[in-house]
Amino acid sequence: xxxxxxxxxxxxxxxxxxxxxxxxxxxxxxxxxxxxxxxxxxxxxxxxxxxxxxxxxxxxxxxxxxxxxxxxxxxxxxxxxxxxxxxxxxxxxxxxxxxxxxxxxxxxxxxxxxxxxxxxxxxxxxxxxxxxxxxxxxxxxxxxxxxxxxxxxxxxxxxxxxxxxxxxxxxxxxxxxxxxxxxxxxxxxxxxxxxxxxxxxxxxxxxxxxxxxxxxxxxxxxxxxxxxxxxxxxxxxxxxxxxxxxxxxxxxxxxxxxxxxxxxxxxxxxxxxxxxxxxxxxxxxxxxxxxxxxxxxxxxxxxxxxxxxxxxxxxxxxxxxxxxxxxxxxxxxxxxxxxxxxxxxxxxxxxxxxxxxxxxxxxxxxxxxxxxxxxxxxxxxxxxxxxxxxxxxxxxxxxxxxxxxxxxxxxxxxxxxxxxxxxxx
Numbered sequence: 001x002x003x004x005x006x007x008x009x010x011x012x013x014x015x016x017x018x019x020x021x022x023x024x025x026x027x028x029x030x031x032x033x034x035x036x037x038x039x040x041x042x043x044x045x046x047x048x049x050x051x052x053x054x055x056x057x058x059x060x061x062x063x064x065x066x067x068x069x070x071x072x073x074x075x076x077x078x079x080x081x082x083x084x085x086x087x088x089x090x091x092x093x094x095x096x097x098x099x100x101x102x103x104x105x106x107x108x109x110x111x112x113x114x115x116x117x118x119x120x121x122x123x124x125x126x127x128x129x130x131x132x133x134x135x136x137x138x139x140x141x142x143x144x145x146x147x148x149x150x151x152x153x154x155x156x157x158x159x160x161x162x163x164x165x166x167x168x169x170x171x172x173x174x175x176x177x178x179x180x181x182x183x184x185x186x187x188x189x190x191x192x193x194x195x196x197x198x199x200x201x202x203x204x205x206x207x208x209x210x211x212x213x214x215x216x217x218x219x220x221x222x223x224x225x226x227x228x229x230x231x232x233x234x235x236x237x238x239x240x241x242x243x244x245x246x247x248x249x250x251x252x253x254x255x256x257x258x259x260x261x262x263x264x265x266x267x268x269x270x271x272x273x274x275x276x277x278x279x280x281x282x283x284x285x286x287x288x289x290x291x292x293x294x295x296x297x298x299x300x301x302x303x304x305x306x307x308x309x310x311x312x313x314x315x316x317x318x319x320x321x322x323x324x325x326x327x328x329x330x331x332x333x334x335x336x337x338x339x340x341x342x343x344x345x346x347x348x349x350x351x352x353x354x355x356x357x358x359x360x361x362x363x364x365x366x367x368x369x370x371x372x373x374x375x376x377x378x379x380x381x382x383x384x385x386x387x388x389x390x391x392x393x394x395x396x397x398x399x400x401x402x403x404x405x406x407x408x409x410x411x412x413x414x415x416x417x418x419x420x421x422x423x424x425x
Contacts, residue, residue, distance in 0.1 A: 022210070023284075023394030029214035030391045033221025044226025047219040048384065054216040055383050057209050059373045065202045066357060066371065072199045075192055080306075083415070087310055090411050091318050095358060098250050098321035098407075099351045102329040105246040111238035112336025179204040206370065213369065213390065220387040236392050239333050243396050246325055247403050254410040262413040263420040264301055272300035273409050280405040281398045289405055290316050297409060303416040311412020320358040321407045322400030327354045327375045334376070334385045346379045353378040369393075 017025070037044045106112075179201045188194050224233075255266035270277075276293040280286060286293075294312035297303050303311075331350050335342045342350070357371035369386065376383045 018211070022213070023397075025214040026217050026390055026394055029216075029218035030221050033218040034225055036218070036222035037225030040222065041226050044222045047223040047226075049219075051216040051220040051223070051387055052384055054209065054212045055373065055386060058370065059377065059383060061202065061206055061209065062370050062373045065206060066374065068195065068199045068202055072195050075195060080310075083306075083310060086415065087314065087411070090414055091315065092355070094254075094319065094321050094407055094410065095324050095355050096351070097253055098325040098403075099328045099354050101249050101253070102243075102246045102325035103332060103347055103350070105242050105249070106329045106332040106336075109238065109242045109245075110336055111242045112235050112333040112338075175205050175208070176201060210369070213387075217387045217390050220384065221391065224388065233388070233391070235333070235337055236388075239329075239389075240392050240396065242333075243326060243329055244399065246329060247322060247399055250321060250325060250403055251406055254406055258410060258413045261418065262416060263418050264303070264413050264416070269301055269409060269413060272296055272302075273406070275300075276405055276409070277402055280402045284398045284401050286316050286320075286401055286404045286408070289401075293405055293408055297412050301409075301413070302421060303412050304421050307412045307416040310415055311408050311410075315408040315411045316404075319407045319411055320404050322403030323371070324354040324358040325403070326396060326400045327357065327372050330372060330389055331375050331379060331381055334381055334389075335379075338382065338385070340381070342379060349378050350375060 036047070040047075180197075182204075183197050183201060186193070186197055188197065255269075258264060258266050258269055273293070273296050276289055276296045279292050280289045283289060290312055293316070294308050297308040297312055298305060328350050332342060332347070353375045354371075357374050369390070372386055372389075373383050375381075376386070
């Protein structure tokens with residue numbers, strides 16, 4: 001699901017810090033946040049501000065990044081025209097089923113209501129409203145922090161249309177000016193090259209923001225514990241269980257489909273794909289697992305080369321069922337936690353947004369964090385609750401990445417049909 005960030009030289013403290021896996025840094029940030037919240041108490045409330053800044057930057061980058069990622073995948077994926085309709089149908093069906101499984105489990109178990117609902121602080125309500133597209137500040141900022149938050153880009157092109165937000169324009173100019181330094185000599189001879197440069201530049205900027213995520217986690221955990229106590233975190237255990245149940249049901253859906261619509265047996269498929277599934281869980285990356293998935297499908301399961309290519313290589317870019325399932329459940333979980341009832345129309349909006357956001361997300365580092373901001377914003381949820389989810393996301397991300405890979409396997413087996421490859425083939 002995720003692409004490992006670029007390796008940096010391991011020299012000095014910052015080199016070792018950057019070389020440490022992100023989930024370890026997030027866990028460290030969580031423990032620092034717990035200690036800080038207990039120490040500062042109500043005075044930790046101001047620590048919401050760094051977290052809001054990080055999430056506002058992430059929300060601004062998410063829409064153009066998803067746009068370029070989808071365009072990039074559609075332009076560069078080698079999909080035979082004869083297979084387009086069937087492949088698209090399988091991917092859409094699997095993703096839709098995954099999201100409905102997630103919403104059903106979340107509605108039945110209601111993990112967000114395991115403790116008293118935490119009221120949404122006024123500051124975070126304002127932040128959510130800003131993220132939804134309020135690009136003009138109607139009243140003067142009450143303090144320098146609010147002024148800084150109001151100057152940060154809420155969308156990539158928003159500051160360009162606001163003559164008063166010079167700071168936002170400067171921030172965008174500096175970020176992309178520095179990010180493009182490594183690409184300034186890149187030859188652009190066609191549209192594909194242009195999209196490739198845009199995609200890589202956005203990924204570089206995204207890496208910078210993701211490096212700040214552990215700081216955001218530490219700050220929001222400290223603020224929540226200092227002002228609200230541990231109530232917001234009590235629900236997370238129930239949420240983890242609910243997500244694991246939903247992912248298990250999605251895996252069962254894949255295996256039942258393989259049993260009835262493919263020549264391969266589910267037991268044979270699981271035995272042959274053990275290496276790929278274990279690698280997906282351990283590396284937390286379906287992109288890194290892609291060659292192993294392809295090799296296992298072709299050599300250990302025995303599907304045809306064309307089916308293995310479409311399932312493992314093309315499907316990995318589009319078939320992110322575990323990610324879509326998780327984001328739908330996360331939206332419902334946060335809504336339950338803050339006492340907000342999502343209507344059926346809003347839940348269908350979550351379904352639609354999750355499907356669109358999951359397309360092409362496999363090539364984006366920490367894809368779940370990026371696309372989740374779009375899903376939350378679509379139904380008016382408070383995006384500043386996302387760092388709370390990140391305290392358990394490092395584990396759930398590995399689980400849903402494994403399901404993403406199993407979804408690729410499912411697609412390959414179904415495309416291979418009910419007749420096994422003959423010796424002549």
